[in-house]
Amino acid sequence: xxxxxxxxxxxxxxxxxxxxxxxxxxxxxxxxxxxxxxxxxxxxxxxxxxxxxxxxxxxxxxxxxxxxxxxxxxxxxxxxxxxxxxxxxxxxxxxxxxxxxxxxxxxxxxxxxxxxxxxxxxxxxxxxxxxxxxxxxxxxxxxxxxxxxxxxxxxxxxxxxxxxxxxxxxxxxxxxxxxxxxxxxxxxxxxxxxxxxxxxxxxxxxxxxxxxxxxxxxxxxxxxxxxxxxxxxxxxxxxxxxxxxxxxxxxxxxxxxxxxxxxxxxxxxxxxxxxxxxxxxxxxxxxxxxxxxxxxxxxxxxxxxxxxxxxxxxxxxxxxxxxxxxxxxxxxxxxxxxxxxxxxxxxxxxxxxxxxxxxxxxxxxxxxxxxxxxxxxxxxxxxxxxxxxxxxxxxxxxxxxxxxxxxxxxxxxxxxxxxxxxxxxxxxxxxxxxxxxxxxxxxxxxxxxxxxxxxxxxxxxxxxxxxxxxxxxxxxxxxxxxxxxxxxxxxxxxxxxxxxxxxxxxxxxxxxxxxxxxxxxxxxxxxxxxxxxxxxxxxxxxxxxxxxxxxxxxxxxxxxxxxxxxxxxxxxxxxxxxxxxxxxxxxxxxxxxxxxxxxxxxxxxxxxxxxxxxxxxxxxxxxxxxxxxxxxxxxxxxxxxxxxxxxxxxxxxxxxxxxxxxxxxxxxxxxxxxxxxxxxxxxxxxxxxxxxxxxxxxxxxxxxxxxxxxxxxxxxxxxxxxxxxxxxxxxxxxxxxxxxxxxxxxxxxxxxxxxxxxxxxxxxxxxxxxxxxxxxxxxxxxx
Numbered sequence: 001x002x003x004x005x006x007x008x009x010x011x012x013x014x015x016x017x018x019x020x021x022x023x024x025x026x027x028x029x030x031x032x033x034x035x036x037x038x039x040x041x042x043x044x045x046x047x048x049x050x051x052x053x054x055x056x057x058x059x060x061x062x063x064x065x066x067x068x069x070x071x072x073x074x075x076x077x078x079x080x081x082x083x084x085x086x087x088x089x090x091x092x093x094x095x096x097x098x099x100x101x102x103x104x105x106x107x108x109x110x111x112x113x114x115x116x117x118x119x120x121x122x123x124x125x126x127x128x129x130x131x132x133x134x135x136x137x138x139x140x141x142x143x144x145x146x147x148x149x150x151x152x153x154x155x156x157x158x159x160x161x162x163x164x165x166x167x168x169x170x171x172x173x174x175x176x177x178x179x180x181x182x183x184x185x186x187x188x189x190x191x192x193x194x195x196x197x198x199x200x201x202x203x204x205x206x207x208x209x210x211x212x213x214x215x216x217x218x219x220x221x222x223x224x225x226x227x228x229x230x231x232x233x234x235x236x237x238x239x240x241x242x243x244x245x246x247x248x249x250x251x252x253x254x255x256x257x258x259x260x261x262x263x264x265x266x267x268x269x270x271x272x273x274x275x276x277x278x279x280x281x282x283x284x285x286x287x288x289x290x291x292x293x294x295x296x297x298x299x300x301x302x303x304x305x306x307x308x309x310x311x312x313x314x315x316x317x318x319x320x321x322x323x324x325x326x327x328x329x330x331x332x333x334x335x336x337x338x339x340x341x342x343x344x345x346x347x348x349x350x351x352x353x354x355x356x357x358x359x360x361x362x363x364x365x366x367x368x369x370x371x372x373x374x375x376x377x378x379x380x381x382x383x384x385x386x387x388x389x390x391x392x393x394x395x396x397x398x399x400x401x402x403x404x405x406x407x408x409x410x411x412x413x414x415x416x417x418x419x420x421x422x423x424x425x426x427x428x429x430x431x432x433x434x435x436x437x438x439x440x441x442x443x444x445x446x447x448x449x450x451x452x453x454x455x456x457x458x459x460x461x462x463x464x465x466x467x468x469x470x471x472x473x474x475x476x477x478x479x480x481x482x483x484x485x486x487x488x489x490x491x492x493x494x495x496x497x498x499x500x501x502x503x504x505x506x507x508x509x510x511x512x513x514x515x516x517x518x519x520x521x522x523x524x525x526x527x528x529x530x531x532x533x534x535x536x537x538x539x540x541x542x543x544x545x546x547x548x549x550x551x552x553x554x555x556x557x558x559x560x561x562x563x564x565x566x567x568x569x570x571x572x573x574x575x576x577x578x579x580x581x582x583x584x585x586x587x588x589x590x591x592x593x594x595x596x597x598x599x600x601x602x603x604x605x606x607x608x609x610x611x612x613x614x615x616x617x618x619x620x621x622x623x624x625x626x627x628x629x630x631x632x633x634x635x636x637x638x639x640x641x642x643x644x645x646x647x648x649x650x651x652x653x654x655x656x657x658x659x660x661x662x663x664x665x666x667x668x669x670x671x672x673x674x675x676x677x678x679x680x681x682x683x684x685x686x687x688x689x690x691x692x693x694x695x696x697x698x699x700x701x702x703x704x705x706x707x708x709x710x711x712x713x714x715x716x717x718x719x720x721x722x723x724x725x726x727x728x729x730x731x732x733x734x735x736x737x738x739x740x741x742x743x744x745x746x747x748x749x750x751x752x753x754x755x756x757x758x759x760x761x762x763x764x765x766x767x768x769x770x771x772x773x774x775x776x777x778x779x780x781x782x783x
Contacts, residue, residue: 024318025678032307040300044274047296051276054221055260060430061206063281065198066161069178071195073159073726076107076117079699083119083194097128104130105588116176118143118195120150122182130679131197142166142174146195151280155188161198162280163231171222173706174198207287216413224277227285249277249286263294271718304529336362388414392471396426396479399528407525417458417467419483424522425492427468427480427499428535429453432513432547433647434476453478453506453514461759466495477534477539487521496550499774515542517551540603546648558600564603567594572616579620584664588657595653607644610652617659678704679718682711683726690730691754697723731755732768746773 025742075084083762099705108131116131127147145166149156156162156179163173175197182191205220228246236374252263259279266272272293277286300315333407391414395402402410408420418424429538431437443451454470457480459655460727468482486494499516506512517539519531534553540557542549571594578586591613598609617635625631639659682700700723701708731753738749747758755761765773 002546024321025315028311028314032311036300036304036307037301040297043300043383047291051262052260052278052290054288055278057278057289058206058221059278059280059282062161062203062285063201066178069109069161069196070115070159070200072107072111072114072180074196076194076196079103083192084105086214091120098224101128101130104128108459110128113199115197118146119199120147120193120195122150123188124190127520150193150195152180153188155186158184162228163200163225164197171206173204173231176200176203198772219675220290222288222290223280224286224288231285239427239663245275246286247290248275251745253277255674352716375532388416389471392416392469392481393473395525395528396471396532398472398528400526402525416469418469418481419467419485422523422525423484423487424525425482425484425495426519426527426528426535427482427532428477428517428519428532428539429470429480429514430477430517430539430542432515434543435645447511449510452510453502453512456499456505457502460498464498465744466496466498479535481528487523488722490554492518492521496552497638500552505552507548513548515545515547515549515551517541517542518553520553533643537603543603543606543652544599545649546650559602562601563606565595565598565601565609567609575616576620579663580624582664582667584660587664591656591660592653595649595656599649606649610643611640613656614643617656631661634663634668676718678706678714680709684722686723686727687728690727690734691752693754694755695727697755700742726752729768730739733767735761735773736769736776739773740780747776749773 009039053332066450069353082103100119104119108114114131117432118127118129120127127143129143144163146164150264158180159178161178163174164175164177165172166174172229178196178198179193181188181193203223206622207223224246225231244693245265248265249264252261260277260278262274264272266620274291274293275295276291277557280287391410395407395410396589399407410416410422411418437446450470451470454472454549457468461482466484468480471479471481473479482495496518499518503516505512517535517537519535522528522531538551538553541551544559545551545555570591575594577583578590594609601609614636618639621632621634621636636645636659638723644656645650646655654719681704685700686695686704696707697712702710704711714724715721715726719726721729735749735753738744738752739746742749744752750758750761755764762772765771765776769777
């Protein structure tokens with residue numbers, strides 16, 4: 001019990017023991033399976049090769065025998081002393097017939113495998129036989145049947161061995177016959193023939209000898225003709241039921257396309273058999289060997305039983321060895337557990353999960369220690385990085401406070417990768433669209449991005465002659481402090497290419513766009529803070545050069561030296577007029593031209609120019625609304641703030657162009673609304689005053705306090721008729737209604753609708769309705 005309890009407590013030892021035992025058993029099992037599989041395949045292949053050799057020999061023997069018989073029958077056919085007398089039309093002397101029969105007997109006696117010879121005279125319908133059927137020719141049952149076959153119009157196959165079964169036994173053969181007719185025509189018309197019969201024992205004994213050499217007593221070797229009929233001696237004691245053998249042979253031969261083949265098959269649910277076959281050169285015969293599968297592999301099965309005993313023995317031996325090996329392997333684990341318990345005590349192992357075994361417990365102890373160590377290391381690294389970043393920012397923002405020795409000590413103490421003696425250059429990396437960046441990222445993500453940019457900058461510059469340290473300034477930018485062994489001779493072109501590569505990699509992996517601004521090269525560390533301030537000023541010109549640009553002092557020098565800027569009065573006047581006339585194309589071209597002029601100015605002047613342009617648009621719109629009945633519904637109150645939020649002049653330009661488009665659309669809609677109100681007012685005035693003979697375009701325009709030309713143009717544009725034509729339309733419509741509903745005279749109606757001249761009234765009415773007023777009233781009364 002103590003032994004079992006000890007193994008139960010030492011779970012890892014138990015796992016080792018079971019694992020080793022299991023591996024040994026699996027190895028033994030797999031090895032045995034591989035050996036048996038290989039041996040079985042090898043035995044089957046050897047049997048195939050043996051069957052091929054045996055069948056090839058049988059094929060050779062039968063083919064050779066057929067050739068001998070062919071030669072024999074051809075010699076009889078060509079011998080005039082034998083064939084001519086007994087196949088002639090007229091009767092020969094008996095002595096000639098006897099002599100021919102004697103020669104036939106002589107030929108028969110010379111061959112041990114011949115059974116008999118039969119000569120049939122088709123002209124006289126007589127048969128002459130020698131051999132086994134000669135003495136009892138009249139009573140022999142084979143002679144009439146052979147003669148009957150020879151008389152048929154369809155000839156028997158000539159010069160081929162034909163199995164003859166006259167006894168009626170299944171699969172039996174009485175003789176093998178070879179026939180030759182008098183001619184080789186296809187049809188038989190009373191022709192004579194010679195039939196040579198071969199003893200079947202000659203072939204079957206040959207097959208039996210070969211079969212006994214293969215697997216005696218349990219296998220069968222036989223012949224199958226082209227029709228699928230099995231040919232043997234008629235006994236077939238060992239022949240199994242072979243239903244479906246012919247179909248199986250055809251399928252396998254079609255699949256393999258070879259004259260020799262081997263396959264396995266079970267017949268009528270019996271045991272599995274190994275079937276070998278070969279095409280023979282005689283009468284499309286096949287020689288077939290059917291062998292029980294178990295008999296072929298009998299030795300393999302015996303070996304399998306033996307191997308089972310061997311495996312059992314080795315399994316027991318493996319279990320014993322497993323105990324020894326497991327204890328050897330467990331000793332280091334046991335020693336390690338003892339040291340952990342003795343030295344660590346409860347301080348380290350307190351609260352540690354013991355796990356499913358000893359090794360898991362050790363792993364948990366190690367993991368717990370590693371986590372504590374990792375926390376301590378991370379905290380230490382964090383403090384070191386905070387101190388390091390503090391000193392780096394201190395150098396950038398207050399380099400004047402560092403003496404030469406203090407500066408060198410600071411570099412050495414904090415491990416800064418910069419040259420103590422310079423020269424130096426600052427690269428300010430400003431995050432584009434910083435407000436949106438703050439909104440979509442957390443503080444942790446921003447720290448991660450700063451760390452990533454620092455590492456990428458260090459790796460990109462490492463292969464070059466430049467060294468750098470990157471400081472997170474805790475705002476919208478980072479600062480790279482770059483140093484070199486000497487001032488660059490290419491004006492820093494190599495460094496600018498490397499900075500561009502840093503920008504591309506950061507954007508590719510972190511989707512973060514950076515605009516870089518470089519300072520001038522400095523030969524002393526005390527100028528670092530001064531150049532940092534100038535770099536910040538240069539970074540403001542991202543407004544001109546765009547996001548993800550590289551801004552150098554040489555690029556911003558023209559802007560810094562530029563004087564005050566003001567837009568030409570004619571440009572401002574052109575923009576104002578374009579807004580008033582709602583000319584979108586002129587508005588946009590004016591805005592583009594004025595914004596483009598700002599690109600060469602000082603940053604302060606650029607901001608002043610942008611705000612002045614915005615104020616110009618807003619003032620013009622405000623003045624237009626003061627003089628309009630209906631104000632343009634466009635609020636530009638936040639436009640000043642919006643343009644200042646843009647980071648580049650291109651974005652400012654796009655914003656102002658959108659404002660121009662919105663202004664154009666609002667003014668066009670307002671103009672359409674205003675025109676609709678004007679048209680409605682004109683129609684109301686005409687409908688109310690059509691009876692006034694003095695109503696006209698001038699009067700209506702005066703009432704509306706507008707010019708007649710403007711009123712007439714707007715009305716004609718909307719209604720496609722002039723105001724005068726509309727007045728006549730209204731008057732004639734009312735005149736028609738009066739003619740239909742009132743009993744006034746035509747003159748009274750004319751005066752009621754505002755016409756003074758009767759001729760004019762009649763002319764206009766007829767033009768409108770095709771008849772005069774009198775005719776119209778008459779037709780209405782008649783209708």
